Amino acid sequence: MEIVDRDWQTYQDPTGFSLRHPPGWEACRHATGAAFVISPDQRAFVLLQEMSTLGGAMPVNMVQQGAFPGAAILQQAQAGQLAKDNNGRLSCYVKFRFPDNAPGLALVACEPFSSLVWLVSVCAAREPMGLQNAASLLWWITRSYRRLPNATFAGSAPVAPRADGEPPRPPAINLGDDFLGKTVAYAPMPAGPAPVATQPQTAPPPVVQPAPPVRPAPPAPSPALAYDRFTEPQMGTFQIDVPRGWQVRGGFLHPGLGDRRLFVEAHSPQGVSVFLGDPNFPQIFYHNPMVWGENFIPYPQGCTFLNLAASGKKLAQYYLKNVAPQRLGPIKTVSERDRRDLAEASKRRYPHLAAMSVTAYEVSLRAGNRSGRCVAMANGNKGAIFGDNWIGNVTVWLAPQGLEAVAEQVAKHMEESFAITPQLNQIVMRDEAMIAGNGHAAVVNQQQWFNGQQIAHRTQEQIGDVIVQSWDHTQRVNDQIFQHASDAMRGHERLYDETMGREYTAAAGSNYYWIDNTSGAVIGTNTDTPPDYQRDYRLLKKL
Numbered sequence: 001m002e003i004v005d006r007d008w009q010t011y012q013d014p015t016g017f018s019l020r021h022p023p024g025w026e027a028c029r030h031a032t033g034a035a036f037v038i039s040p041d042q043r044a045f046v047l048l049q050e051m052s053t054l055g056g057a058m059p060v061n062m063v064q065q066g067a068f069p070g071a072a073i074l075q076q077a078q079a080g081q082l083a084k085d086n087n088g089r090l091s092c093y094v095k096f097r098f099p100d101n102a103p104g105l106a107l108v109a110c111e112p113f114s115s116l117v118w119l120v121s122v123c124a125a126r127e128p129m130g131l132q133n134a135a136s137l138l139w140w141i142t143r144s145y146r147r148l149p150n151a152t153f154a155g156s157a158p159v160a161p162r163a164d165g166e167p168p169r170p171p172a173i174n175l176g177d178d179f180l181g182k183t184v185a186y187a188p189m190p191a192g193p194a195p196v197a198t199q200p201q202t203a204p205p206p207v208v209q210p211a212p213p214v215r216p217a218p219p220a221p222s223p224a225l226a227y228d229r230f231t232e233p234q235m236g237t238f239q240i241d242v243p244r245g246w247q248v249r250g251g252f253l254h255p256g257l258g259d260r261r262l263f264v265e266a267h268s269p270q271g272v273s274v275f276l277g278d279p280n281f282p283q284i285f286y287h288n289p290m291v292w293g294e295n296f297i298p299y300p301q302g303c304t305f306l307n308l309a310a311s312g313k314k315l316a317q318y319y320l321k322n323v324a325p326q327r328l329g330p331i332k333t334v335s336e337r338d339r340r341d342l343a344e345a346s347k348r349r350y351p352h353l354a355a356m357s358v359t360a361y362e363v364s365l366r367a368g369n370r371s372g373r374c375v376a377m378a379n380g381n382k383g384a385i386f387g388d389n390w391i392g393n394v395t396v397w398l399a400p401q402g403l404e405a406v407a408e409q410v411a412k413h414m415e416e417s418f419a420i421t422p423q424l425n426q427i428v429m430r431d432e433a434m435i436a437g438n439g440h441a442a443v444v445n446q447q448q449w450f451n452g453q454q455i456a457h458r459t460q461e462q463i464g465d466v467i468v469q470s471w472d473h474t475q476r477v478n479d480q481i482f483q484h485a486s487d488a489m490r491g492h493e494r495l496y497d498e499t500m501g502r503e504y505t506a507a508a509g510s511n512y513y514w515i516d517n518t519s520g521a522v523i524g525t526n527t528d529t530p531p532d533y534q535r536d537y538r539l540l541k542k543l
Contacts, residue, residue: 008144011037015402019048020144022137033405035145044125046138048145049405051118059092059108059120074106074124091135102126107134111142119145225406227413230264237424240276241417242266243410252424253279257431257438258303260284260424266414271370272407275396276414281323282306287380287388294318301438310380310390312361313338319394320363320374328398334364339375346377357382372398372407495522495540504540513540 008020011027013035021027021037030036034049074096083091089111096104106124121142123134227241230248237252243266250264263277277283286305291297294314298304308314313336320331342360347353357380364373378392395415399407493508497515506513510524514537522540523531530537 008140010144017145017147019141019146021046021141029402033402037141044123046141047122047124048142049120050147051120051409059090059110074108074122096124098126107138109135109138225410225413227417231421232262232264235423235427236421237427238262238418238420240264240414240419242414243268245269251279254427256304257301257435258284258305260427260431262420262424264414266410268406270400270403270406272399272403272410273370273372273397274407274411274414275327275394276411276418277393277395278319278323278327280326281319281394283391283393285310285390285392287390289387301435303435305389310357310359310378310388310392312343312359312376312378312392315378315392316361316363316374316376316394319376320365324374324396328367328396330367332366334366334371336361336363338362342375342377346379353379355382356380367398370398370400371404372396493524494543496543497538497540499538503543513542514538515540 007023009023009025010018010020012018013027013029015029017029017035019027019035019037024040025037026040027035027037030047034047037046039045074094089109091107091109094106094108096106098104104124104126106122109121110118111121112118119142121138123138125134226244228244230240230242230250232238232250232252235252240250242248242264246269247267248264250262253261253263255261259282261277261279261281261283263275263279265273265275267273282305284305285308286297286299286303287309288297288307291307294306294308296304297307306318308318316336320333325331339360339362342362343358346358346360358377359380360375360377362373362375365371374394374396376392376394378390380390381388395411397407397411493506493510493513495504495506495513496502497504504513504515504522506522506524510526512525512528514523514525514530515521516523517536517538523537525531528539530539
């Protein structure tokens with residue numbers, strides 16, 4: 001027996017959409033921005049969501065990839081076979097689990113509204129309730145769904161009544177076999193308020209709630225977003241797609257060696273903002289386990305890195321606490337969670353990350369009168385023990401009430417379209433060459449410092465022994481005089497290597513003497529410059 005909507009109730013949402021639903025059911029705007037209708041016993045629900053960038057995406061892929069914001073409701077989803085009716089609507093059944101881990105079954109449908117806009121609809125119920133008449137329920141609700149401006153239908157064009165005055169019949173859908181290989185057959189509805197009414201009947205009085213305060217609806221975004229290719233204007237280091245007509249700012253900041261910051265932000269006329277990267281926050285880090293605290297630490301190679309462990313969670317928490325308020329104002333955290341799905345998707349997109357430790361973390365937040373999310377991604381080295389030089393970045397989007405889905409779509413599109421250019425690779429190569437050169441010089445300076453410390457130590461020992469050894473000072477002076485006289489008669493010069501602590505004897509007659517560190521040969525010169533600059537010489541001291 002088919003469903004009719006004569007006794008259905010109309011729901012008008014303050015954000016600008018309306019729909020009709022069975023008696024006793026309740027409707028509202030879901031946190032994802034979708035229209036949401038739930039049964040009286042809260043064991044079944046319907047969700048409607050407009051999408052402007054799906055193209056011809058299939059419901060099976062949309063569920064598996066989480067391609068629409070409402071897919072977050074379908075926890076641990078497994079999609080079945082695809083079905084298509086003669087009106088162009090695509091659908092599939094999905095097994096999933098509710099947040100409380102209870103099993104559920106859903107019918108997901110996707111139908112065209114225009115060449116670029118699709119309406120995604122979901123009818124879901126807890127098992128073993130099943131989904132009897134789910135296709136008809138979705139058909140009737142989507143036909144009643146309207147949104148501003150101009151009360152436009154978001155589903156297919158309105159269906160005219162039949163000539164006999166009866167309501168139009170929902171289209172027949174050939175569902176075929178489900179993904180378990182069995183014929184689609186679902187258990188009848190249990191006793192009590194049913195999520196799908198099979199005939200007009202007296203319904204229990206609806207729950208009357210006070211009407212929400214009337215708020216001006218935010219301007220509706222364009223249903224079909226177009227994008228332009230944006231090239232970073234300073235150095236041409238990256239390219240990215242940005243929504244046409246939005247205010248866009250982006251650039252490249254190079255505060256020091258090894259510190260390269262790529263950033264872009266886009267703002268819509270309706271108040272949606274998307275931020276990729278932040279010029280005030282580094283994107284390259286070094287975690288030194290021997291140093292305590294999350295501080296900026298200078299290194300002898302000429303680099304300064306934030307000492308932060310390679311973790312998407314730590315990256316998000318540090319950014320939102322120490323940097324984001326300067327850009328977004330006071331922030332209130334609503335919820336947070338790991339995003340292993342994003343980390344795995346990043347590995348699939350960039351094969352070189354497969355051998356790395358990739359983590360992603362998401363924080364839902366509010367800033368002023370807008371809500372949004374911050375997603376932090378960290379790419380570290382597996383098994384790093386003595387230090388980890390890693391790369392990470394943050395993406396933030398904020399939107400007024402009702403426009404969250406638009407912000408999330410734009411952020412996802414921008415991230416997927418981001419591409420670096422050869423100009424950035426050249427800057428990276430120059431950085432690495434200078435860091436390597438500075439590292440070599442740092443090693444030499446460290447050796448010289450060590451040598452200086454040895455000399456200073458010997459000097460301190462000598463000063464400490466002056467009083468004790470003063471009695472033999474005259475004798476030692478006389479010994480040196482006699483030794484010099486003896487050396488002069490024999491034509492020898494006694495020399496001392498202060499670095500190695502060794503004595504040498506060489507032919508007299510030169511003002512300066514040098515030792516070749518490679519061959520050990522002693523060479524004399526009349527000036528204070530080495531014999532040549534092709535070999536490593538060290539100046540010896542005359543005794």
